[in-house]
Amino acid sequence: EVQLQQSGPEVGRPGSSVKISCKASGYTFTDYVMNWVKQSPGQGLEWIGWIDPEYGSTDYAEKFKKKATLTADTSSNTAYIQLSSLTSEDTATYFCARKGAGGIDYWGQGVMVTVSS
Amino acid sequence: DIQMTQSPASLSASLGETVSIECLASEDIYNNLAWYQQKPGKSPQLLIYYASSLQDGVPSRFSGSGSGTQYSLKINSLESEDAATYFCLQDSEYPPTFGGGTKLELK
Numbered sequence: 001e002v003q004l005q006q007s008g009p010e011v012g013r014p015g016s017s018v019k020i021s022c023k024a025s026g027y028t029f030t031d032y033v034m035n036w037v038k039q040s041p042g043q044g045l046e047w048i049g050w051i052d053p054e055y056g057s058t059d060y061a062e063k064f065k066k067k068a069t070l071t072a073d074t075s076s077n078t079a080y081i082q083l084s085s086l087t088s089e090d091t092a093t094y095f096c097a098r099k100g101a102g103g104i105d106y107w108g109q110g111v112m113v114t115v116s117s
Numbered sequence: 118d119i120q121m122t123q124s125p126a127s128l129s130a131s132l133g134e135t136v137s138i139e140c141l142a143s144e145d146i147y148n149n150l151a152w153y154q155q156k157p158g159k160s161p162q163l164l165i166y167y168a169s170s171l172q173d174g175v176p177s178r179f180s181g182s183g184s185g186t187q188y189s190l191k192i193n194s195l196e197s198e199d200a201a202t203y204f205c206l207q208d209s210e211y212p213p214t215f216g217g218g219t220k221l222e223l224k
Contacts, residue, residue: 035213044217045206045218059211099208102166102172103149103163103206104163105163106163
Protein backbone atom coordinates (compact mmCIF):
# COMPACT_ATOMS: atom_id res chain seq x y z
CA GLU A 1 0.00 0.00 0.00
CA VAL A 2 1.39 3.38 -1.03
CA GLN A 3 1.73 5.72 1.92
CA LEU A 4 3.17 9.20 2.24
CA GLN A 5 3.66 10.05 5.91
CA GLN A 6 4.36 13.70 6.58
CA SER A 7 5.84 15.30 9.67
CA GLY A 8 3.85 17.22 12.24
CA PRO A 9 2.52 20.77 12.37
CA GLU A 10 5.02 23.60 12.38
CA VAL A 11 5.02 27.05 13.85
CA GLY A 12 7.60 29.46 12.51
CA ARG A 13 8.41 33.04 13.32
CA PRO A 14 8.39 35.61 10.53
CA GLY A 15 11.72 35.52 8.71
CA SER A 16 12.60 32.02 9.85
CA SER A 17 12.58 28.70 7.97
CA VAL A 18 10.79 25.40 8.43
CA LYS A 19 11.49 21.99 6.95
CA ILE A 20 8.77 19.42 6.38
CA SER A 21 9.35 15.75 5.62
CA CYS A 22 7.41 13.19 3.61
CA LYS A 23 8.36 9.55 4.12
CA ALA A 24 7.29 7.24 1.31
CA SER A 25 6.50 3.57 1.64
CA GLY A 26 4.80 0.85 -0.37
CA TYR A 27 6.60 1.60 -3.63
CA THR A 28 10.07 2.22 -5.03
CA PHE A 29 10.81 5.79 -4.00
CA THR A 30 13.15 6.53 -6.89
CA ASP A 31 10.64 5.43 -9.53
CA TYR A 32 8.26 8.36 -9.04
CA VAL A 33 8.51 12.13 -9.01
CA MET A 34 7.31 13.80 -5.82
CA ASN A 35 5.27 16.97 -6.02
CA TRP A 36 4.56 19.54 -3.33
CA VAL A 37 1.30 21.47 -3.14
CA LYS A 38 0.18 24.38 -0.98
CA GLN A 39 -3.40 24.72 0.18
CA SER A 40 -4.63 27.92 1.76
CA PRO A 41 -8.12 29.33 2.25
CA GLY A 42 -7.38 32.44 0.25
CA GLN A 43 -5.43 30.97 -2.66
CA GLY A 44 -6.84 27.47 -2.94
CA LEU A 45 -4.44 24.83 -4.22
CA GLU A 46 -1.09 25.83 -5.71
CA TRP A 47 1.59 23.62 -7.16
CA ILE A 48 4.98 24.41 -5.62
CA GLY A 49 7.30 22.10 -7.52
CA TRP A 50 8.57 18.58 -7.96
CA ILE A 51 11.68 16.56 -7.31
CA ASP A 52 12.90 13.44 -9.04
CA PRO A 53 14.38 11.45 -6.13
CA GLU A 54 16.54 9.33 -8.40
CA TYR A 55 18.48 12.23 -9.88
CA GLY A 56 17.74 15.02 -7.44
CA SER A 57 16.48 17.18 -10.28
CA THR A 58 13.84 19.74 -9.41
CA ASP A 59 11.43 22.19 -10.97
CA TYR A 60 9.57 24.98 -9.24
CA ALA A 61 6.63 27.21 -9.98
CA GLU A 62 7.93 30.73 -10.58
CA LYS A 63 6.19 32.00 -7.47
CA PHE A 64 8.01 29.54 -5.21
CA LYS A 65 11.51 29.64 -6.66
CA LYS A 66 12.83 31.82 -3.85
CA LYS A 67 10.55 30.38 -1.19
CA ALA A 68 10.87 26.60 -1.39
CA THR A 69 13.76 24.16 -1.62
CA LEU A 70 13.03 20.53 -2.43
CA THR A 71 15.37 17.71 -1.51
CA ALA A 72 15.17 13.93 -1.20
CA ASP A 73 17.06 11.29 0.75
CA THR A 74 16.97 7.97 -1.05
CA SER A 75 18.50 6.13 1.93
CA SER A 76 15.41 6.87 4.00
CA ASN A 77 12.84 7.23 1.17
CA THR A 78 12.04 10.73 2.40
CA ALA A 79 11.33 13.92 0.51
CA TYR A 80 11.67 17.33 2.12
CA ILE A 81 10.51 20.86 1.52
CA GLN A 82 12.16 23.79 3.22
CA LEU A 83 10.29 27.08 3.29
CA SER A 84 12.41 30.13 3.95
CA SER A 85 11.91 33.78 4.93
CA LEU A 86 8.49 32.96 6.32
CA THR A 87 5.70 35.51 6.14
CA SER A 88 2.02 35.34 7.01
CA GLU A 89 1.40 34.41 3.35
CA ASP A 90 3.11 31.09 4.02
CA THR A 91 0.54 30.04 6.62
CA ALA A 92 -1.11 27.08 4.90
CA THR A 93 -1.23 23.31 4.65
CA TYR A 94 1.50 21.69 2.60
CA PHE A 95 1.09 18.34 0.89
CA CYS A 96 3.53 16.00 -0.75
CA ALA A 97 1.96 14.09 -3.63
CA ARG A 98 3.33 11.33 -5.81
CA LYS A 99 3.06 11.58 -9.57
CA GLY A 100 1.98 8.24 -11.01
CA ALA A 101 1.43 7.16 -14.57
CA GLY A 102 -1.88 8.96 -14.80
CA GLY A 103 -0.91 12.05 -12.85
CA ILE A 104 -0.77 12.88 -9.15
CA ASP A 105 -2.22 9.80 -7.50
CA TYR A 106 -1.27 9.65 -3.80
CA TRP A 107 -1.08 12.49 -1.29
CA GLY A 108 0.39 12.82 2.15
CA GLN A 109 -1.87 13.84 5.01
CA GLY A 110 -0.69 17.44 4.87
CA VAL A 111 1.25 19.60 7.30
CA MET A 112 -0.15 22.79 8.73
CA VAL A 113 2.43 25.57 8.86
CA THR A 114 1.56 28.60 10.94
CA VAL A 115 3.66 31.73 10.79
CA SER A 116 3.35 33.68 13.98
CA SER A 117 5.49 35.86 16.16
CA ASP B 118 -0.11 29.38 -16.92
CA ILE B 119 -3.30 27.52 -17.86
CA GLN B 120 -6.29 28.79 -15.92
CA MET B 121 -8.84 26.26 -14.70
CA THR B 122 -12.31 27.67 -14.09
CA GLN B 123 -14.42 25.31 -12.05
CA SER B 124 -18.17 25.54 -11.56
CA PRO B 125 -20.26 25.66 -9.55
CA ALA B 126 -18.38 26.78 -6.45
CA SER B 127 -20.97 25.06 -4.29
CA LEU B 128 -23.75 22.61 -4.83
CA SER B 129 -26.54 21.21 -2.71
CA ALA B 130 -28.21 17.97 -3.72
CA SER B 131 -30.28 15.16 -2.26
CA LEU B 132 -29.37 11.54 -1.73
CA GLY B 133 -29.88 9.54 -4.90
CA GLU B 134 -29.59 12.56 -7.21
CA THR B 135 -27.08 12.99 -10.00
CA VAL B 136 -24.78 16.02 -10.13
CA SER B 137 -22.18 17.37 -12.52
CA ILE B 138 -19.18 19.59 -11.92
CA GLU B 139 -17.39 21.38 -14.74
CA CYS B 140 -13.85 22.54 -15.36
CA LEU B 141 -13.00 24.87 -18.20
CA ALA B 142 -9.37 25.23 -19.22
CA SER B 143 -7.99 28.41 -20.77
CA GLU B 144 -6.45 26.30 -23.52
CA ASP B 145 -6.52 22.74 -24.80
CA ILE B 146 -5.22 20.34 -22.14
CA TYR B 147 -5.52 17.19 -24.24
CA ASN B 148 -7.39 15.17 -21.60
CA ASN B 149 -4.58 15.64 -19.05
CA LEU B 150 -7.08 16.28 -16.31
CA ALA B 151 -7.72 14.62 -12.99
CA TRP B 152 -10.54 14.92 -10.47
CA TYR B 153 -10.11 14.65 -6.72
CA GLN B 154 -12.34 14.44 -3.68
CA GLN B 155 -11.27 16.07 -0.44
CA LYS B 156 -13.02 15.84 2.92
CA PRO B 157 -12.30 18.32 5.73
CA GLY B 158 -8.96 17.73 7.37
CA LYS B 159 -8.08 14.97 4.93
CA SER B 160 -5.84 14.67 1.91
CA PRO B 161 -7.28 14.65 -1.61
CA GLN B 162 -8.24 11.31 -3.09
CA LEU B 163 -7.86 10.65 -6.82
CA LEU B 164 -11.15 9.78 -8.51
CA ILE B 165 -10.54 10.18 -12.25
CA TYR B 166 -7.40 10.55 -14.34
CA TYR B 167 -6.87 11.25 -18.04
CA ALA B 168 -10.29 12.91 -17.98
CA SER B 169 -12.31 9.69 -17.92
CA SER B 170 -10.30 6.82 -16.39
CA LEU B 171 -11.63 5.63 -13.06
CA GLN B 172 -8.99 5.18 -10.37
CA ASP B 173 -8.88 1.70 -8.82
CA GLY B 174 -11.22 1.38 -5.88
CA VAL B 175 -13.36 4.39 -6.78
CA PRO B 176 -17.09 3.61 -7.03
CA SER B 177 -18.48 3.42 -10.55
CA ARG B 178 -21.04 6.13 -9.77
CA PHE B 179 -18.19 8.56 -10.43
CA SER B 180 -17.41 9.28 -14.07
CA GLY B 181 -15.46 11.84 -16.03
CA SER B 182 -15.81 13.14 -19.55
CA GLY B 183 -14.71 15.92 -21.81
CA SER B 184 -12.04 16.96 -24.25
CA GLY B 185 -10.17 20.02 -25.39
CA THR B 186 -10.92 22.72 -22.87
CA GLN B 187 -14.14 21.42 -21.30
CA TYR B 188 -14.34 18.63 -18.75
CA SER B 189 -16.89 17.37 -16.30
CA LEU B 190 -17.23 15.06 -13.32
CA LYS B 191 -20.55 13.30 -12.86
CA ILE B 192 -21.67 11.63 -9.68
CA ASN B 193 -24.67 9.32 -10.02
CA SER B 194 -26.95 8.22 -7.20
CA LEU B 195 -25.44 10.45 -4.53
CA GLU B 196 -24.61 8.83 -1.22
CA SER B 197 -24.01 10.56 2.11
CA GLU B 198 -20.28 9.84 1.92
CA ASP B 199 -20.05 11.95 -1.25
CA ALA B 200 -20.34 15.18 0.74
CA ALA B 201 -16.94 16.74 0.12
CA THR B 202 -15.06 19.29 -1.94
CA TYR B 203 -14.13 18.28 -5.47
CA PHE B 204 -11.46 19.85 -7.60
CA CYS B 205 -9.81 19.36 -10.95
CA LEU B 206 -6.12 19.45 -11.80
CA GLN B 207 -4.50 19.85 -15.21
CA ASP B 208 -0.96 18.70 -15.85
CA SER B 209 -0.90 19.07 -19.60
CA GLU B 210 1.45 21.98 -19.23
CA TYR B 211 3.67 23.06 -16.37
CA PRO B 212 2.97 24.44 -13.93
CA PRO B 213 0.06 22.14 -13.06
CA THR B 214 -2.96 24.22 -12.09
CA PHE B 215 -6.06 23.51 -10.06
CA GLY B 216 -9.68 24.43 -10.32
CA GLY B 217 -11.11 26.50 -7.50
CA GLY B 218 -13.08 23.60 -6.04
CA THR B 219 -16.75 22.67 -5.66
CA LYS B 220 -18.21 22.08 -2.24
CA LEU B 221 -20.93 19.44 -2.44
CA GLU B 222 -23.47 19.44 0.34
CA LEU B 223 -26.03 16.71 0.82
CA LYS B 224 -29.50 17.86 1.80
